[in-house]
Amino acid sequence: MTITAQDTAQLSPGVTAPLGFRASGVTAGLKASGRPDLALVVNDGPLSVGAAVFTTNRVVGHPVTWSRQVVADGVVNAVVLNSGGANVCTGPEGFLDTHRTAEKVGEALGVSPGDVVVGSTGLIGERLPIETLLSGVDLATNALSTTGGPAAAVAIMTTDTVPKTADVTVDGDFGTWRVGGMAKGAGMLAPGLATMLCVITTDAVVDAATADAALRAATRQTFDRIDSDGCMSTSDTVVLLASGASGATPDPEGFAAMVTAVAAQLARQLVADAEGAMHxxxxxxxxxxxxxxxxxxxxxxxxxxxxxxxxxxxxxxxxxxxxxxxxxxxxxxxxxxxxxxxxxxxxxxxxxxxxxxxxxxxxxxxxxxxxxxxxxxxxxxxxxxxxxxxxxxxxxxxxxxxx
Amino acid sequence: MTITAQDTAQLSPGVTAPLGFRASGVTAGLKASGRPDLALVVNDGPLSVGAAVFTTNRVVGHPVTWSRQVVADGVVNAVVLNSGGANVCTGPEGFLDTHRTAEKVGEALGVSPGDVVVGSTGLIGERLPIETLLSGVDLATNALSTTGGPAAAVAIMTTDTVPKTADVTVDGDFGTWRVGGMAKGAGMLAPGLATMLCVITTDAVVDAATADAALRAATRQTFDRIDSDGCMSTSDTVVLLASGASGATPDPEGFAAMVTAVAAQLARQLVADAEGAMHxxxxxxxxxxxxxxxxxxxxxxxxxxxxxxxxxxxxxxxxxxxxxxxxxxxxxxxxxxxxxxxxxxxxxxxxxxxxxxxxxxxxxxxxxxxxxxxxxxxxxxxxxxxxxxxxxxxxxxxxxxxx
Missing domain, CATH: 3.10.20.340 (ArgJ beta chain, C-terminal domain)
Structure with a gap:
């Protein structure tokens, strides 16, 4: 078995490294700076397997509440992520904003809103400009591409100074398969998940239980082992999507090891870009x-x-x-x-x-x-x-x- | 009952506010700055009641290990405190240094070394210049006075910018009695005792059990409720000495309330002088x-x-x-x-x-x-x-x- 890992100094294709995924990152207009602020990751299958782990904070963003329901059945078709606002502590209207975002993505992609994970990052306590966000979903849908991973990674940045992506390719006994990922987070990094938003993709053939077990094992060894400032976020979300597009079915241990490898690279990149750090x-x-x-x-x-x-x-x-x-x-x-x-x-x-x-x-x-x-x-x-x-x-x- | 409290903006007599105590603060030469660095507080009785609470840190200074033994029998005749070195993580020789300090004080005052509490504050991991310290004990003994409280408060300062003293006088049904105190601490302020060194004195007639209960109640409501930077010290020590010199025997609840009042004033002063704080x-x-x-x-x-x-x-x-x-x-x-x-x-x-x-x-x-x-x-x-x-x-x- 040969494993080739991207040098993290270069920008890896991230979530579009595995087959069966498209992604995009666009400027919806949520950020005053005018920088990209909306990312979309779509699983084109044939499988639509999804798993996720979330912050253990008791005060959570509406996207976390929503996405916990989405992944409960192990089926995820897409992940939409915005920077420019965390949609936390925004009242019942804030939950409706998340719901409408998922509905809009479902409509644009022809999938069920109940299979769309939503992630939001930014300031707590302020409503998102929802019409701006919904228009951005159209832009993001039009921009979807099998090389869109890096653009998506850029669009989820807040105080991050660099985008974070990683991938590995496994040339194994059961065929060639890949794991890729992206993450953002440069503060509020603490256990019970250390990143704010992370999407990991794979074209391996795995079922929901295997994906869930691999993701939990990976986060325990990686994101849960970085603690930049002791402050646990309300929005931490790590999603794993499996398309099965490679046709390769790895053994569960080998699969978990590769998910862990990608998560470890991303976690290391988060530490390296922590707010104001010199060491x-x-x-x-x-x-x-x-x-x-x-x-x-x-x-x-x-x-x-x-x-x-x-x-x-x-x-x-x-x-x-x-x-x-x-x-x-x-x-x-x-x-x-x-x-x-x-x-x-x-x-x-x-x-x-x-x-x-x-x-x-x-x-x-x-x-x-x-x-x-x-x-x-x-x-x-x-x-x-x-x-x-x-x-x-x-x-x-x-x-x-x-x- | 009338209670008069010193304005904390003025320097209260602190540990020498109650009758039956002498104190001093001198420059032994432990600090490179040449500032006062050795304080002595002596209980002239007639009672020699003592109680203390210490850090709950498992890594403790030799003075803490020593002083725990000293207060176990409820008898304390004197407290010697130095800044310029915490005597923590200094090996078996460090414990001997503490022992020799107590012996020297016992000799100078004509009391048992086993009734001398030692407190040290400063850097961790470096031996104290013990001969310099022992010579300082002679200086401190010669300087003892019934108005020496403020000088003692100055000599225990490290990164503190102001000395901290407080006292209350109670004109009650059982006579007039007083509680006074001093403290130092401007960093490493966290629960399980928030100050590094504090001495509280009283001329009330109380037994060791009453003194211990009052001190524990007071610290729980005061020093344990300040948390400047979350960092718990290895050396936190709060000692209460009772001389009985007023002849007044307060009820235990009233006594605990006044010890708490003095501790609260000192705790508030510690927060106000926390390292680099603006709020x-x-x-x-x-x-x-x-x-x-x-x-x-x-x-x-x-x-x-x-x-x-x-x-x-x-x-x-x-x-x-x-x-x-x-x-x-x-x-x-x-x-x-x-x-x-x-x-x-x-x-x-x-x-x-x-x-x-x-x-x-x-x-x-x-x-x-x-x-x-x-x-x-x-x-x-x-x-x-x-x-x-x-x-x-x-x-x-x-x-x-x-x-």
Whole structure:
């Protein structure tokens, strides 16, 4: 089996890499900036398999409420996504706006509105200009193409500085098949889904249960393991569409692995484009008794503003790491404080809970990636979580966003 | 009963407001800046009652480990506190440093080292210059005075810009008695104790059990209800010393109320001096089914960097409030998203989960205090938590602290 992955530095075809999909990205006029703001992804089959995972936030956008119903039967024909407004906390009228959007797409494509997933991203609490959006659906339908993946990826950007796409091609025993995807998200990245909007497509022949299992496994290992600023969105949606157009039927494990590979590429791209970040920080917790414990410890570090500000200042401040590790309760993660080892970019600055190599040996200035390795010495489980530093640019961007 | 409280704008005598206490603050030479860095508080009795609460962090400083043992029998004769180094993660030698400090104080004062509480604050992971500290103990002992409270408050400052002291005098049925206190802390303010170091004194006649109960009740309502940056310290210590010098024996409830009053004043001063903050934000959650639920909701809001950055930008971004409220699980706090009301500085910007009054009506620019009122409409419990905004100055201070 040969797997070829796009270099993420180039823009991969994304959702139109697999056979059986068309996509488009157009300017409906929802954004004051005049940038593209409406994307459409259509599954031309022969299968119309769909699965999705959503934010675990209890305050959710109307598109999430709608789309949960859409994917319940495992059938999805299209996904329509807009930037320029999240349609969250907009009252009953906001839900009608989502409903009308799905109806309009259904009409334009000749499919049931109940098989159209809707995703919206942008500011919370303001109605969308619905007539503008509905006119945009006509534009997007006319622009659909089998090479439209990159345009769709551009149209879902908000504060993102680059579009995010990825794909893999598998030349396997059962034939050649592909997985592609796109994502947006540059803030409010936190667990229980870390991206705001993501569409993954495949031309493999899979049923709804296999698609659902693969997507859940993939998000658990990827989007749920990035935590840029600890803030969970109301709108996070990851959709997987399968067209079956390749005719190839992979084994479920191999399929899940490839969905995970594409999701991992997209998740990494999200971290790399997080609002105002200067460093991408991989926190690896080893020697944990359980996976959940390792994740809780990694999460505690990733949520420490003091640690994140220190990394921004190129300061391998392991004291702040240990202080945040110590906040994890004993029943969640077993460890003895006097056994903890911490390495930053390969330099063990803390050994057995105390100072070891001089922190001046740690180079944080010459590259964007930072690798923190924490050994709990309590077991054999390992987890890596990605986060970002806390910078002036983050504060600027998030204090000026809506005003 | 008459209660007179110092105006917090003036410097109250703090720990020397009650009878039976001497204190001092001197420059031992622990700080490169040459500022005062060693404080001593001595209880001259006739009682030597002591109680304390400490950080719940599992990674703790040696002074915390030591002082837990000291207060176990309810007897404390003195508290020695240094800034210029936290003595955390410094290995077995670090514990010996704390031990030697207590021995030196015991020798200087003629009391048992086992009745001397030690508190240290500053950077984690570096040994204290112990000989310098021990010489400082002689200086501090010589400087002890019944008016030394303010000097002691100055000597425990790290990144604090002002010393924090408070006191109340109670002219009650059982005689006149006083409670005084001092605190330091301008970062790493989070629950499970929000301050780094605090000493509260009283000349009331109370036993160890009463003192302990009063202190726990007070911290639960005050220091545990401020959360500046979500980062829990390794060194948080709040000590209560009772001298009995007034001869007045208050009822336990009245006593706890006055300890709470002093703790509340100190906690409010900590928030007002939090690192780099431009706004002090009171988050009041009403209509909660339980106190714990209300607190969890308030805490979720106070931990949202997006919300805190918005307040810095004078933006009453209620969408970010609702997004953070939605992260609290149902079993922790009951509420329906479509019933939530949010007011900011008296303007109801969100009603029934949707936009209400225009956000432009909210004035955030003309004063430092911000009042956020969230009604869950799920019960009758109310909790107020204080936090700060996320500012450029916070990032600057915490990215440049140790380098």
């Amino acid at each position: 991408d920080i991989a926190i690896t917790v080893t020697g944990a008794q359980t996976q959940d414990g390792a994740l809780a410890v990694a999460r505690a570090i990733s949520r420490s503003n003091l640690f994140k500000a220190a990394i921004y200042g190129n300061d391998p401040n392991w004291g702040r790491i240990l202080a945040s590790v110590g906040t994890v309760p004993e029943h969640v993660a077993a460890f003895e404080p006097e056994l903890l080892d911490v390495s930053v970019n390969g330099v063990m600055v803390c050994r057995a809970g105390g100072a070891h190599e001089p922190r001046s040996l740690v180079d944080l200035a010459s590259q964007r990636e930072v690798h923190v390795l924490l050994d709990l010495h309590a077991g054999t489980e390992v987890v890596t979580l990605w986060t970002n530093d806390l910078t002036h640019a983050y504060v600027t961007e998030n204090s000026e966003y809506s005003t | 002090d934000i009171a988050i009041t959650v009403t209509g909660a089914q339980t106190q714990d639920g209300a607190l969890a909701v308030a805490r979720a809001i106070s931990r949202s960097n997006l919300f805190k950055a918005a307040i810095y930008g004078n933006d009453p971004n209620w969408g970010r409030i609702l997004a953070s409220v939605g992260t609290v699980p149902e079993h922790v706090a009951a509420f329906e998203p479509e019933l939530l009301d949010v007011s900011v500085n008296g303007v109801m910007v969100c009603r029934a989960g949707g936009a209400h009054e225009p956000r432009s009506l909210v004035d955030l620019a003309s004063q430092r205090e911000v009042h956020v009122l969230l009604d869950l409409h799920a019960g009758t419990e109310v909790v107020t938590l204080w936090t700060n905004d996320l500012t450029h100055a916070y990032v600057t201070e915490n990215s440049e602290y140790s380098t």
